[in-house]
Amino acid sequence: MPDATPTAPTPEELLAFRATVRERGRELYRDLPWRRTRDPYAIWISEVMLQQTQVSRVDGRWQRWLERFPTPTALAAAESADVLDEWQGLGYNRRALAVHRAAQAVCEAGGQMPVAERDLVALPGIGPATAAGIRAFAFNLHGVYLETNVRTVFLHELLSGREGVTDRELSALADLTCPSDGVDKGTVPLSTCGVAGASAEQPDDPRTWYYAMLDYGAYLKRTVPNPSRRAKAHARQSRFEGSHRQKRAEMVRLLLAHRADPAGGAPEDALAEELSAMEAKAGRTPLGAKDAHALLLELAAEGFCRQEGGIWRA
Numbered sequence: 001m002p003d004a005t006p007t008a009p010t011p012e013e014l015l016a017f018r019a020t021v022r023e024r025g026r027e028l029y030r031d032l033p034w035r036r037t038r039d040p041y042a043i044w045i046s047e048v049m050l051q052q053t054q055v056s057r058v059d060g061r062w063q064r065w066l067e068r069f070p071t072p073t074a075l076a077a078a079e080s081a082d083v084l085d086e087w088q089g090l091g092y093n094r095r096a097l098a099v100h101r102a103a104q105a106v107c108e109a110g111g112q113m114p115v116a117e118r119d120l121v122a123l124p125g126i127g128p129a130t131a132a133g134i135r136a137f138a139f140n141l142h143g144v145y146l147e148t149n150v151r152t153v154f155l156h157e158l159l160s161g162r163e164g165v166t167d168r169e170l171s172a173l174a175d176l177t178c179p180s181d182g183v184d185k186g187t188v189p190l191s192t193c194g195v196a197g198a199s200a201e202q203p204d205d206p207r208t209w210y211y212a213m214l215d216y217g218a219y220l221k222r223t224v225p226n227p228s229r230r231a232k233a234h235a236r237q238s239r240f241e242g243s244h245r246q247k248r249a250e251m252v253r254l255l256l257a258h259r260a261d262p263a264g265g266a267p268e269d270a271l272a273e274e275l276s277a278m279e280a281k282a283g284r285t286p287l288g289a290k291d292a293h294a295l296l297l298e299l300a301a302e303g304f305c306r307q308e309g310g311i312w313r314a
Contacts, residue, residue: 009158009173017157018177022204025212028219030055034062035211038184040113040138041072047133048095048125051147055218061090073111075103080303081314085256093252097303098125115139136206140182144174145210149217156220179205247287251275251295255305255314265313268293 009017032055034046045065049058068086069075075083080100087096102123106113113134114120120131132143146167154173159165182205202208254274258266266274272292280286287295296312299305305314 013158014177020157021153021177021209021212021216024216024219025208026202028215029211030215030218033059035137038138040115040134042066043138044113044126044130044134045099047130047137048099049090051095051130052092053090057090069103071111072103072106072113075100076107081256081259084252084304084314085259088253088256091249093249093304094302095125102126113138115141117143133210136178136210140184140205140207142178142181142206144171144178145213146171146174147214149214149221150174150210152217152220153213156224177209179209182206182208241282247275247279247295248299250278251292251299252304252314255299255312258312259314263311265308265311267310268296268307268312271296271312 034043037043042062046058046062049062049065065086069078069083078100080097083096083100084093087093090096102125105123114123115135117128117131117135120126120134121128126134129145129147132145133147135141135143136145151170154170155162155165158173159169182203251271254271255265258264258271269289272287272289275292275295276286276288296305296307300307305312307313
């Protein structure tokens, strides 16, 4: 149960908190490749890839994505199947389709990534946290960037012992502690900057502040019992193996694999048989033809595939 009357941190506590985060940020800074750019498109892609995906998995895949789709225009012009193919292994295929649709919307509006929060969240798949990340890391603008590592730092440092902490309270803290809009200094990486204080070498700005929050939060999640469990918004990720999500993902992979066939796809019965064999091999109940049909219709309704002349294609 959340506290009935939570006590707000005192100004002294907030000053000490900011000093701690700046110091830990300098000590724990991670020189990640997407921190070496100020391109809002590239940063947007990194933000989406990093949602519920390990940093080690994204490093390498992000670079490959940008080689294949270097701009919003290139992404918008790509076939959705090519976008899905490049996304494989990153989880949650819906993200890939949302990114594709958002790139098309950006191109229809002139090809430049928007800066204003209201324009960013109007794009498919971009919520307030992703928009705040783009604004902080690409444009060095103040915002409420509330993601799991940021939550962890607030819960550990300022809300120790509290249960059921709401995102409303955490958002207020993020808004209060994030520095004002920073002065952009080009594309120089911050690998030696950290967040110790306001100076040319160690700026105290939104970009550097949230790098520090992310790095300190990642450290805390490795070294202390996960404080995020005390957030009201915390939810344990559902089991993937044997789930409906897994069957969806496997069917998408089968559809993509059959793009190389002479017909560019496969008939429904072949797809059903292959997916059923994969389930049986994994020790799970084989999938029936009706279940496979329903799965294909579900994926088609979301834009993952289509049926033409008895052939299903990604």
